[in-house]
Amino acid sequence: xxxxxxxxxxxxxxxxxxxxxxxxxxxxxxxxxxxxxxxxxxxxxxxxxxxxxxxxxxxxxxxxxxx
Numbered sequence: 655x656x657x658x659x660x661x662x663x664x665x666x667x668x669x670x671x672x673x674x675x676x677x678x679x680x681x682x683x684x685x686x687x688x689x690x691x692x693x694x695x696x697x698x699x700x701x702x703x704x705x706x707x708x709x710x711x712x713x714x715x716x717x718x719x720x721x
Contacts, residue, residue: 690697
């Protein structure tokens with residue numbers, strides 16, 4: 655229906671493959687999206703830690719591509 659209503663979308667679809675090869679990475683992404691959107695309400699993610707008295711050390715790489 656979108657291709658019939660929108661000429662720009664129809665032009666973009668020229669030479670586009672009808673089927674897409676499903677890779678293991680794609681399956682993992684789809685499963686992650688299914689688990690994120692499975693509930694009726696969004697997941698609550700706490701922004702501030704409840705154990706603020708603890709010390710944490712994080713190690714990172716700031717060289718080349720990691721920067």
